[in-house]
Amino acid sequence: MNVFRRFVTTVMSTSKTKYWLLKAEPDSRIVKGKDVKFSVDDFEKVKTSPWEGVRNYEARNLMKEMKEEEQALFYHSNCKTPGRAVTKTYRAYQLTHNRCSRGIAAFAKVSKEAYPDYTAWDSSHPYFDPKSNKDDPKWFMVDLTFSTRAANFVPLALLRFLADQPSSQPPEDLAYLGEKGVKAIKTMDLVTRGRLSVQRVGEDGWEAIQLLAEKGGWEELDLKPKKKGPAKGKAKEKDAEDGSKTKPEKKKNKRKRKDEEDEDEHELSNPSDEEEKPPASRKRREEEKGLQEISNPPTRRSMRNRK
DNA sequence: GCCAACGTTGGC
DNA sequence: GCCAACGTTGGC
Numbered sequence: 001m002n003v004f005r006r007f008v009t010t011v012m013s014t015s016k017t018k019y020w021l022l023k024a025e026p027d028s029r030i031v032k033g034k035d036v037k038f039s040v041d042d043f044e045k046v047k048t049s050p051w052e053g054v055r056n057y058e059a060r061n062l063m064k065e066m067k068e069e070e071q072a073l074f075y076h077s078n079c080k081t082p083g084r085a086v087t088k089t090y091r092a093y094q095l096t097h098n099r100c101s102r103g104i105a106a107f108a109k110v111s112k113e114a115y116p117d118y119t120a121w122d123s124s125h126p127y128f129d130p131k132s133n134k135d136d137p138k139w140f141m142v143d144l145t146f147s148t149r150a151a152n153f154v155p156l157a158l159l160r161f162l163a164d165q166p167s168s169q170p171p172e173d174l175a176y177l178g179e180k181g182v183k184a185i186k187t188m189d190l191v192t193r194g195r196l197s198v199q200r201v202g203e204d205g206w207e208a209i210q211l212l213a214e215k216g217g218w219e220e221l222d223l224k225p226k227k228k229g230p231a232k233g234k235a236k237e238k239d240a241e242d243g244s245k246t247k248p249e250k251k252k253n254k255r256k257r258k259d260e261e262d263e264d265e266h267e268l269s270n271p272s273d274e275e276e277k278p279p280a281s282r283k284r285r286e287e288e289k290g291l292q293e294i295s296n297p298p299t300r301r302s303m304r305n306r307k
Numbered sequence: 308g309c310c311a312a313c314g315t316t317g318g319c
Numbered sequence: 320g321c322c323a324a325c326g327t328t329g330g331c
Contacts (some may be wrong), residue, residue, distance in 0.1 A: 195316055
């Protein structure tokens with residue numbers, strides 16, 4: 001009995017493997033004369049790469065939590081290429097063919113735990129930050145090692161499509177996902193808060209992505225976001241309520257600096273203490289999230305199917 | 308410490 | 320290319 005219990009706890013604690021998602025830009029973008037592009041091809045070629053250039057506290061803190069051997073999704077973000085503008089035609093093509101380079105392209109492993117991001121100290125570097133120095137590094141990075149490509153590139157549009165569905169019933173073609181899979185996708189940070197460049201991924205989410213990447217099967221689905229009525233204007237009115245034409249209504253409330261986070265989070269190995277003292281911005285976000293869940297307003301995307 | 312303006316991100 | 324979202328800065 002005891003042995004069994006010990007076994008169980010051991011398994012449980014070791015199987016507390018965490019999963020992550022990290023974004024990179026697959027298209028060229030020139031910053032301070034240097035190209036910050038890093039595509040799945042680049043990744044596959046170099047095999048192991050430091051994840052430098054993360055300049056967001058929350059993302060940094062997540063990287064500090066990462067442990068060697070933990071697994072990660074490699075995500076292609078923004079596919080626009082400045083300097084070679086995305087044409088309307090191309091955009092239309094993307095939409096009609098569900099083609100878009102945004103999505104999960106590969107799998108990786110953490111191969112080195114967080115260490116100071118030295119690119120912040122190099123004034124010629126695109127990610128130079130004068131406020132960081134060797135004695136008190138402000139930014140950190142991990143090393144990631146390429147594992148394998150996703151047999152089927154898992155487009156963001158697909159995840160959004162699934163997340164936007166009213167039910168958790170997967171479409172027939174993706175029955176293998178099960179309700180569990182769809183539910184997991186609905187709650188992925190990737191879907192609920194696009195901008196974070198380093199994200200946590202739950203076990204169910206991880207499994208769902210694995211399945212999608214392995215099995216595919218969404219060719220027949222129309223992934224175009226549904227337009228939900230005259231959403232754009234509607235949503236705004238709703239937000240502003242009778243506040244009428246308050247143009248800058250976006251300011252909302254407290255916007256606070258987060259350097260205190262910088263200060264006292266040298267050991268945030270414990271995820272729960274992160275929970276306990278969230279930065280103001282996160283608090284706000286969570287408040288909003290709570291509201292969202294209650295009122296279930298149109299998604300960001302559906303709010304602006306302009307034209 | 309608060310908040311408006313600003314700049315960046317990134318989806319479309 | 321456009322613009323909403325949202326983090327950061329800086330004035331008060």
